[in-house]
């Protein structure tokens with residue numbers, strides 16, 4: 452036998468491995484494949500997102516030719532492949548429209564127009580802030596966000612995975628939502644809080660000042 456089906460404890464490494472990762476558009480430049488590759492899988496749970504993205508990546512994704520029947524409202528309202536219910540029903544029941552399980556749904560990326568609108572919104576808000584708060588915001592922005600989970604590519608070695616995770620830690624910028632939240636909180640925060648965060652920044656120089664004063668005092672008293 453060439454494979455040991457079902458033997459989870461197999462010790463030998465796999466016999467054959469592709470030299471290059473599978474490319475789903477290597478011999479296929481069709482509009483359909485391009486469209487499928489451009490799908491942003493969103494508004495499903497984390498697990499379903501991964502399942503659908505796997506299907507897309509390995510050319511298994513079959514888009515719906517016509518809307519299918521929703522298991523809740525029983526109307527032909529399901530527009531996304533592999534989903535069991537329509538968007539409104541999933542929202543109403545607070546479940547994932549693909550697996551039907553109650554869980555946190557992954558929001559979609561903002562569209563180009565939404566992104567532009569958000570960018571100008573951020574800029575306008577930033578301009579409206581006093582200088583101190585603006586500095587606090589820029590410091591917050593440069594501190595970078597939490598790293599996101601590395602993608603689970605089975606073809607990668609463990610070392611490769613670790614490197615990728617490190618890169619993610621270093622390069623993950625703050626999301627727009629985080630920045631917007633911070634701006635809003637800065638706008639609302641009273642001056643006391645603002646001074647506190649500013650104090651943080653000047654702690655070092657304040658300490659230096661004290662040191663200098665102490666030295667001066669020492670020299671006076673000696």
Ligand SMILES: [Zn+2]
Pocket residue numbers: 521522523524525526528536537538539540541
């Ligand atoms: Zn429905």
Ligand SMILES: [Zn+2]
Pocket residue numbers: 495496497498499500547548549550551552
């Ligand atoms: Zn799901």
